[in-house]
């Protein structure tokens with residue numbers, strides 16, 4: 057009994073360090089899934105991105121990123137075009153809409169039943185999407201929401217959300233993105249999202 | 258991928274925390290979109306609200322709607338039960354508006370084309386950058402070549418405001434509306450030249466004794482209150498005459514189906530009129546009182562005996578006589594339908610004139626069951642761009658044929674040819690607003706050439722279409738479900754009911770998403786940047802609609818409180834105004850060098866081995882505008898090729914064979930379709946739906962589905978009086994694919 061008591065606070069600290077790191081990572085990945093602009097997508101962002109890959113020991117991905125950075129004349133412009141192609145409108149038709157409802161509601165729809173469910177889930181946890189031009193089930197907002205939950209160390213709700221509302225559509229999105237996302241930044245970002253949201257075996 | 262650390266191990270070791278750039282610092286630069294909000298217990302129920310004031314624009318008919326909205330999301334569209342027009346009914350397309358609203362392929366943000374015209378690569382940009390670019394580029398074109406060097410291709414209710422800005426205030430006359438030059442402009446101008454008013458579809462079908470349709474394929478062609486009038490007429494016992502080379506949905510209900518040789522309708526109409534006049538079976542009193550130039554007209558059409566027309570039209574003499582007698586026996590209570598999409602053979606003005614004259618010969622104006630324009634509400638104010646002092650240089654002044662009876666704007670081919678040749682002056686800037694000229698204007702190669710030589714092309718639309726691929730800057734517009742614009746007015750659909758009028762301004766059912774903007778905002782912003790800020794006639798869409806409604810003592814708020822539709826007592830529409838004239842012989846036409854009486858101009862017949870390509874409407878589509886709609890495409894996503902059964906067996910085609918089409922110029926369809934073998938079409942024609950087979954791969958569902966008939970309309974026919982296109986003068990053969 058005695059030993060358990062003394063261990064308890066330590067476990068909590070560890071957990072909260074973990075949780076706050078996870079929150080930062082979710083937040084970071086949310087930014088990667090947001091339309092890039094110079095207010096946040098700068099050299100420092102890409103440095104942090106590479107540092108993350110290094111610390112994960114994702115060597116190949118790290119090399120791909122480095123290669124792209126050394127080759128591109130204007131990384132922001134590059135990413136804006138790529139983002140538009142992948143997530144907004146593209147020709148030839150290779151967009152992968154980053155909205156849960158498009159994959160879950162049977163008939164490819166933005167603002168579907170799933171969007172409503174996701175919005176309700178946010179609200180039931182005391183959150184809401186504000187000041188955004190995107191629907192609440194955009195991957196960026198889902199990751200922001202996960203960041204918020206992790207930041208409060210709400211493991212149970214985080215797991216429930218991942219399991220019931222995030223992973224089911226994300227795996228389909230992931231499958232399409234493997235075919236479509238040729239740019240290292242988005243390909244690797246989506247892999248990172250997969251890695252950090254996958255249920256541990 | 259290499260063997261990776263597990264997430265748990267990674268988070269435990271937390272080596273990233275020690276990295277040179279802490280994530281927290283990077284993340285802090287941008288604000289999260291997710292914010293703390295009051296807790297809402299799970300499972301709490303959101304009510305579904307009924308939002309009033311919707312006006313459909315899945316087609317131009319504009320049925321009145323309500324939206325079922327839950328938590329800001331439109332879940333269902335229904336007819337507004339208060340409507341005295343469509344009532345609670347809407348069609349399949351009206352219903353499927355939800356799928357347009359939430360189509361993931363819809364345009365969401367302003368974009369610039371960093372690829373090539375026709376092979377675009379898009380980059381999302383800010384509205385400021387988009388508008389600044391458009392303003393600078395358009396201004397450059399104007400400064401260098403004059404306002405006439407802008408060509409405008411508008412379509413739909415939201416396009417009027419911007420195109421009036423360019424036409425009135427900037428000063429370009431080079432506006433080509435598809436609804437005029439590739440659709441109903443011919444009808445309107447022909448009736449103007451005959452009865453001095455555009456006819457609409459104003460025949461009193463519910464209360465008529467005979468409905469006479471030339472090409473009208475109601476049932477496949479669905480417009481709710483129009484269809485209600487037609488079906489009520491049939492229910493009340495009206496006889497139905499359908500003249501169509503194809504056994505259409507209307508032909509299937511007809512008492513007399515006249516499978517006429519395509520292009521010869523005027524010959525038949527002239528023969529009917531001649532027969533009626535020669536046999537004293539016409540409305541002599543009416544003609545005496547209201548007719549002008551009847552003698553010359555009667556004399557001029559004398560050659561058109563039933564026999565002559567029968568031979569020309571490839572139908573029995575007895576059948577023309579039967580139709581003529583039926584009309585005579587029931588005149589004046591007969592509904593000679595003016596049609597709507599009438600740009601068929603390049604001789605269409607004459608046919609439309611003949612239809613109007615036939616209505617006159619039968620005295621079928623102003624009485625029960627005849628041509629009866631509704632008496633709708635009057636007094637809405639106009640809000641419009643002021644005319645500048647620029648005196649426009651008109652392309653028609655340089656043309657061999659000046660198309661003196663052209664509908665408003667400039668005939669499409671005058672604009673397109675000027676653009677391609679640079680003569681008489683260059684056309685270097687292009688504004689396309691809600692129109693898809695690739696699928697509306699025949700000869701796509703020429704349209705593309707026109708676009709390629711432009712200095713700048715700007716496009717505003719709701720969806721990606723064929724034409725948006727050619728934009729330099731592409732702007733996303735609010736759909737009809739997210740904006741104010743049009744004010745629909747009218748009367749109760751059946752004149753036999755209590756006379757009522759309604760006023761229904763379009764109101765949004767939901768807020769716009771992404772960065773979609775309404776046309777008034779876009780135009781005003783553009784005008785300011787182009788230096789026309791002082792001429793802006795209204796500050797925004799709400800003010801615009803309120804100003805217009807103020808003319809009748811109403812406002813958006815008042816009408817919203819009245820469930821979206823203001824209804825007031827109406828007026829009896831029957832009766833003939835004193836100044837009514839039916840101009841059988843038109844001197845203005847004569848002065849301009851056109852036939853003064855309706856005249857039959859033969860068109861080329863199908864060469865050996867080819868059949869005439871006819872096209873029409875699918876009941877669940879509005880041409881290419883519904884080409885990516887998930888529900889409508891689930892109902893119909895192809896263009897079955899109607900082929901006569903005898904021809905099929907002669908050529909060895911079976912039902913369901915996959916074919917491509919090849920036209921007389923060797924142009925092949927890009928896609929294929931299946932054969933529908935039927936006795937219900939003439940041997941000299943094939944039929945497909947119009948508006949399919951989009952070339953734009955951004956349309957996940959619609960791309961390359963069915964055959965694009967416009968791609969096969971390469972040979973041009975231009976109606977001499979109006980300058981409008983005729984689009985049924987091309988011939989195809991079927992090529993078996995499998």
Ligand code: SF4
Nearest residue numbers: 313316319320348351
């Ligand atoms: S007929 Fe159908 S598509 Fe046209 S306005 Fe009415 S509901 Fe809409």
